Amino acid sequence: MILVDFIVSRFNYWIYIILMMMGLFAMIAKKNLIKKLIGMSIFQTAIILFFVSIGVKEGSTIPILAHEAAHDPAHQQAAPLTEKGEGHIQNGKGRDALRAEDYANPLPHVLMLTAIVVGVATLGVGLAVVQKLHQEFGSIEEPEILAKIDSDDG
Amino acid sequence: MRALGTIAVILTGALLLYASGDFPAWGEPYSPANDSRVSRHYILKSFEETSVPNMVTAVLADYRSYDTLFETVVIFTAGIAIISILRGPVDKRVRLRRASEKSLRQSNLILAQTCRLLVPVIQMFALYVIAHGHHSPGGGFQGGVIFGASLILVALSFQLQTALDRISEKRAMILAGIGVLIYSGIGLTCVLLGSNFLDYSVLSKVLPLSAIEARSYGILGVETGVAFTVTAIMFAIYANLSSHGRMKGGL
Amino acid sequence: MVDQYPAIVLLAPFFAAIAVSLLGNWKSGFCLPLTVLSLVISLMSSIALLGQVAESGEVVYLLGGWPRPYGIEFRVDPLNGLLLVVICTIALLSSIYSIRAAAVETPDKCPQFYTLYLLLVTGLLGMSMTGDAFNLYVLVEVASLTSYALIAMRSKRAVLASFNYIIMGTIGASFYLLGVGYLYMKTGSLNMVDIREVLLESGLYTSETILVAFMMIMVGVWIKMAFFPLHGWLPNAYSYAPSTASCVLAPLVTKVTVYVMIRMMFTVFGPEYVFVYLGWSDVVVWMAIVAILAGSILALAQTDLKKMLSYLIVAEVGYMVGGVWLANETALVGAIYHVISDAFMTLCLFLAAGAIITKTGKYCIKDMEGLFRKMPWTMVGFVIAALSMIGIPPTCGFFSKWYLINGGIEAGNWGYVAALLISSLINAILFFRVIEVAYFKKESTDSDKEETVSGSSGVGEPPLTMLGPLLVTAVCLLLIGIFNQEIVILIRQAVSSFGPLGFIG
Numbered sequence: 001m002i003l004v005d006f007i008v009s010r011f012n013y014w015i016y017i018i019l020m021m022m023g024l025f026a027m028i029a030k031k032n033l034i035k036k037l038i039g040m041s042i043f044q045t046a047i048i049l050f051f052v053s054i055g056v057k058e059g060s061t062i063p064i065l066a067h068e069a070a071h072d073p074a075h076q077q078a079a080p081l082t083e084k085g086e087g088h089i090q091n092g093k094g095r096d097a098l099r100a101e102d103y104a105n106p107l108p109h110v111l112m113l114t115a116i117v118v119g120v121a122t123l124g125v126g127l128a129v130v131q132k133l134h135q136e137f138g139s140i141e142e143p144e145i146l147a148k149i150d151s152d153d154g
Numbered sequence: 155m156r157a158l159g160t161i162a163v164i165l166t167g168a169l170l171l172y173a174s175g176d177f178p179a180w181g182e183p184y185s186p187a188n189d190s191r192v193s194r195h196y197i198l199k200s201f202e203e204t205s206v207p208n209m210v211t212a213v214l215a216d217y218r219s220y221d222t223l224f225e226t227v228v229i230f231t232a233g234i235a236i237i238s239i240l241r242g243p244v245d246k247r248v249r250l251r252r253a254s255e256k257s258l259r260q261s262n263l264i265l266a267q268t269c270r271l272l273v274p275v276i277q278m279f280a281l282y283v284i285a286h287g288h289h290s291p292g293g294g295f296q297g298g299v300i301f302g303a304s305l306i307l308v309a310l311s312f313q314l315q316t317a318l319d320r321i322s323e324k325r326a327m328i329l330a331g332i333g334v335l336i337y338s339g340i341g342l343t344c345v346l347l348g349s350n351f352l353d354y355s356v357l358s359k360v361l362p363l364s365a366i367e368a369r370s371y372g373i374l375g376v377e378t379g380v381a382f383t384v385t386a387i388m389f390a391i392y393a394n395l396s397s398h399g400r401m402k403g404g405l
Numbered sequence: 406m407v408d409q410y411p412a413i414v415l416l417a418p419f420f421a422a423i424a425v426s427l428l429g430n431w432k433s434g435f436c437l438p439l440t441v442l443s444l445v446i447s448l449m450s451s452i453a454l455l456g457q458v459a460e461s462g463e464v465v466y467l468l469g470g471w472p473r474p475y476g477i478e479f480r481v482d483p484l485n486g487l488l489l490v491v492i493c494t495i496a497l498l499s500s501i502y503s504i505r506a507a508a509v510e511t512p513d514k515c516p517q518f519y520t521l522y523l524l525l526v527t528g529l530l531g532m533s534m535t536g537d538a539f540n541l542y543v544l545v546e547v548a549s550l551t552s553y554a555l556i557a558m559r560s561k562r563a564v565l566a567s568f569n570y571i572i573m574g575t576i577g578a579s580f581y582l583l584g585v586g587y588l589y590m591k592t593g594s595l596n597m598v599d600i601r602e603v604l605l606e607s608g609l610y611t612s613e614t615i616l617v618a619f620m621m622i623m624v625g626v627w628i629k630m631a632f633f634p635l636h637g638w639l640p641n642a643y644s645y646a647p648s649t650a651s652c653v654l655a656p657l658v659t660k661v662t663v664y665v666m667i668r669m670m671f672t673v674f675g676p677e678y679v680f681v682y683l684g685w686s687d688v689v690v691w692m693a694i695v696a697i698l699a700g701s702i703l704a705l706a707q708t709d710l711k712k713m714l715s716y717l718i719v720a721e722v723g724y725m726v727g728g729v730w731l732a733n734e735t736a737l738v739g740a741i742y743h744v745i746s747d748a749f750m751t752l753c754l755f756l757a758a759g760a761i762i763t764k765t766g767k768y769c770i771k772d773m774e775g776l777f778r779k780m781p782w783t784m785v786g787f788v789i790a791a792l793s794m795i796g797i798p799p800t801c802g803f804f805s806k807w808y809l810i811n812g813g814i815e816a817g818n819w820g821y822v823a824a825l826l827i828s829s830l831i832n833a834i835l836f837f838r839v840i841e842v843a844y845f846k847k848e849s850t851d852s853d854k855e856e857t858v859s860g861s862s863g864v865g866e867p868p869l870t871m872l873g874p875l876l877v878t879a880v881c882l883l884l885i886g887i888f889n890q891e892i893v894i895l896i897r898q899a900v901s902s903f904g905p906l907g908f909i910g
Contacts, residue, residue, distance in 0.1 A: 029159030121232035190593020235554030
């Protein structure tokens with residue numbers, strides 16, 4: 001059981017490393033430009049998986065305030081913000097009190113929204129560049145393009 | 155290249171595995187990141203400070219709205235970059251005649267009619283997602299992508315020209331620029347009203363709202379701007395990539 | 406007004422970019438005046454900001470009014486204050502230069518070109534101002550995406566160079582992002598100052614995660630700045646790019662990335678961690694020595710003028726990385742000084758090269774016969790930049806190298822000193838080779854060679870819009886050299902604001 005617990009507590013991090021290394025290998029070693037871009041996409045997605053894994057809290061829900069919680073002015077005052085590290089000790093103000101443990105950490109999600117957008121933008125520009133290369137050289141294989149360039153020079 | 159790739163992968167992988175032993179356990183509620191001052195503040199105080207129940211929206215469009223502004227700019231840049239890369243130096247684009255009527259007849263009947271039924275629903279849902287980002291998962295990016303998808307669906311099930319008749323590439327780029335302008339314009343208004351860039355609370359000076367409500371409406375405003383840009387650029391990217399930048403033919 | 410300077414510096418080119426993209430389609434005549442106007446505004450407010458910083462210390466600008474660490478802030482100290490002025494000046498000079506060149510090299514794409522150009526400048530300004538580690542990533546991507554597009558605007562080889570740049574640039578930026586993620590995992594914060602406080606308070610120096618975070622961030626930044634073994638993308642990308650684009654990319658992108666490295670080492674991790682706890686400075690300085698020598702030797706092997714200059718950038722990056730990692734104040738001052746002077750030297754050389762290439766249509770060094778007679782003023786600018794690269798006294802190159810060499814001696818690292826001297830010698834050979842061809846060689850009355858279409862007989866000085874920026878840059882090189890004391894005082898102020906340095910410990 002200890003082993004299972006250990007694996008569960010590390011699983012996401014291992015998977016992200018494996019995915020990321022697959023992407024990195026494709027980006028460096030593949031000769032086909034589209035395959036390189038696929039590698040790039042996997043590489044960026046792996047990082048998203050890593051970030052989202054940071055923000056998970058066991059037993060928590062999505063970081064959206066429940067309807068009652070948002071509209072009941074009484075208990076908004078229930079949990080005064082405390083400095084780092086103390087909040088989870090004092091929350092005995094009734095079971096409805098707003099507790100940080102109940103909601104997933106919103107910050108990694110916000111960061112990854114940005115990273116997804118950046119990834120899409122880079123991928124789009126990358127595809128446009130590959131299309132342009134295909135128009136110019138009639139190939140998307142790096143060695144063939146390099147050979148064409150050399151023959152143009154000579 | 156293969157050897158180089160293998161070496162890079164092994165080195166980086168080993169390094170990352172080495173560090174993963176030091177990580178807090180997955181799902182740990184009191185890990186340094188989850189229990190940090192910043193994260194606790196966002197969870198406990200964001201509703202009080204911005205009156206937005208969706209914390210992700212509050213952080214995205216208010217606490218870190220400067221990030222999100224440049225995220226929108228990244229999308230906008232990608233649109234312009236793709237156009238400038240794919241458009242040849244000498245552009246001999248022929249203006250196609252308005253093809254909608256013809257293409258309607260040409261395309262598959264079932265496909266066309268299904269698309270006709272679906273597109274308005276998709277667009278309505280997109281608007282809902284944009285507007286309801288305060289209370290449920292959603293917001294400008296998500297809604298914008300859905301709206302853009304509806305336009306792409308038109309292009310896919312009819313012809314690219316059919317979609318371009320409804321929203322030309324030039325108009326899409328202007329729309330994208332307007333989206334960024336809405337976002338940064340709201341930010342600039344805050345400066346002109348005497349506060350810092352993107353400090354929406356100062357909008358309460360001109361709107362009949364309290365400072366906290368003004369933040370909520372400011373967020374809605376910038377989300378709308380984001381939605382404009384994302385919709386337009388998604389479509390422009392599709393149109394350019396599917397037609398090799400020639401804006402005709404398509405998939 | 407006064408407290409809005411940081412916002413104005415960034416927002417002027419940003420709004421101009423949107424305006425150019427909206428109005429440019431309608432009338433492309435708007436593009437250039439808007440660009441120049443916004444850069445002038447940006448330059449003026451960056452100078453005012455620098456004055457403010459020099460007088461009263463760090464300026465903090467809270468975006469959205471949220472205090473640290475909840476929101477994002479601009480944090481301007483003398484170091485990035487200086488950098489902002491440099492970025493604005495260089496962007497302004499090359500935008501004036503672009504009047505003719507953009508029309509020739511990227512016809513029909515005027516609005517797109519200027520939008521991308523202004524967004525690139527915005528990205529670079531934002532990178533140097535921000536006080537938030539994640540925001541830095543977003544702005545790095547803005548700057549990178551625009552550079553990819555600017556490079557790929559010209560056809561053929563530039564496109565392949567741009568593709569390689571996309572792949573390498575994405576690896577670099579993603580490594581940086583991953584490093585930030587590791588930092589966040591352990592510290593729970595993204596604000597640079599806040600991360601350092603948490604690192605100190607919770608005694609995280611021994612953590613493996615922080616170690617890997619540091620390595621990831623460094624490798625990512627090194628890829629982005631083309632530090633020697635990771636430089637592969639740079640030479641092709643910069644030499645095949647349209648000359649207006651390379652005039653702004655080559656001087657700025659690598660230098661701003663060097664700044665990012667300094668910021669990461671001194672503000673986020675802190676010199677105590679980097680130099681005292683890790684103590685890797687010897688290893689990295691040796692890597693820098695290799696980079697300097699390799700860059701210089703590769704430059705020696707080139708026949709294409711722009712490619713030679715591109716390899717020189719690789720060597721110059723070695724100077725700066727070495728100077729920063731020598732871990733003493735003199736060398737750090739030298740490295741920062743060199744960031745500034747190298748930005749102007751590179752600009753001057755690329756402007757001259759661009760002018761020569763547009764006028765003669767020739768890329769090879771051996772084809773530059775008799776240029777001194779045909780375009781004397783252009784060559785004057787070129788020679789001043791060359792003297793500065795070599796390190797001849799009244800120019801700024803001498804002073805920055807002086808500090809770097811003194812720093813090397815102080816650290817007792819003779820290998821670095823020797824590498825600097827050898828590289829200066831190679832620079833001398835390189836540039837005298839060009840000058841010799843251009844000055845002494847008589848133009849072979851080519852009966853055997855075909856007359857090129859552009860007509861080498863009618864070659865004269867480039868138009869004033871090209872010559873002006875070139876000569877202004879050359880004068881800047883002299884001024885930065887002459888006023889070295891003032892600049893060094895500012896840099897020392899910045900260095901001392903990094904807190905008690907753990908140097909020589």
